[in-house]
Amino acid sequence: xxxxxxxxxxxxxxxxxxxxxxxxxxxxxxxxxxxxxxxxxxxxxxxxxxxxxxxxxxxxxxxxxxxxxxxxxxxxxxxxxxxxxxxxxxxxxxxxxxxxxxxxxxxxxxxxxxxxxxxxxxxxxxxxxxxxxxxxxxxxxxxxxxxxxxxxxxxxxxxxxxxxxxxxxxxxxxxxxxxxxxxxxxxxxxxx
Numbered sequence: 001x002x003x004x005x006x007x008x009x010x011x012x013x014x015x016x017x018x019x020x021x022x023x024x025x026x027x028x029x030x031x032x033x034x035x036x037x038x039x040x041x042x043x044x045x046x047x048x049x050x051x052x053x054x055x056x057x058x059x060x061x062x063x064x065x066x067x068x069x070x071x072x073x074x075x076x077x078x079x080x081x082x083x084x085x086x087x088x089x090x091x092x093x094x095x096x097x098x099x100x101x102x103x104x105x106x107x108x109x110x111x112x113x114x115x116x117x118x119x120x121x122x123x124x125x126x127x128x129x130x131x132x133x134x135x136x137x138x139x140x141x142x143x144x145x146x147x148x149x150x151x152x153x154x155x156x157x158x159x160x161x162x163x164x165x166x167x168x169x170x171x172x173x174x175x176x177x178x179x180x181x182x183x184x185x186x187x188x189x190x191x192x
Contacts, residue, residue: 020074104153107153111149
């Protein structure tokens with residue numbers, strides 16, 4: 001039984017680690033935009049502040065508030081990384097095998113899906129932010145771009161670091177040592 005459980009745990013842990021790293025990349029982009037724009041509130045900070053207010057929690061001091069905002073954003077990014085790993089690594093068999101392997105393109109699509117579900121439905125649904133059509137267009141455009149980057153980074157990291165990806169890369173070499181076959185036109189694309 002322990003051997004059966006270790007594979008899902010390893011896949012989810014690798015996904016969560018990839019999600020943490022992808023959230024870091026995304027956060028650097030978002031913080032850079034904030035610096036270039038001369039300040040302004042980022043989506044994750046607004047959401048966390050409004051959630052704390054709704055829960056009648058008032059952390060004292062801006063450092064504590066920033067720490068809570070950062071921890072919440074990275075925890076969510078890690079959890080979405082674990083979900084991505086579960087979807088792409090056969091733990092949840094709803095994704096067709098042909099598109100299951102994580103790549104920057106499939107990861108970017110996943111990141112866009114995370115933005116759409118969270119910022120388009122869930123977060124407005126609980127009143128923490130307005131729907132995208134009623135929010136500042138600049139903020140939503142940046143959130144979309146940041147989530148595309150998150151997903152693309154997630155796809156790259158999960159392809160390189162998940163236990164299944166390492167095994168599938170080894171399995172790609174045929175018994176006679178010949179290179180793997182790829183769809184026509186994609187022979188030289190390393191991330192395909």
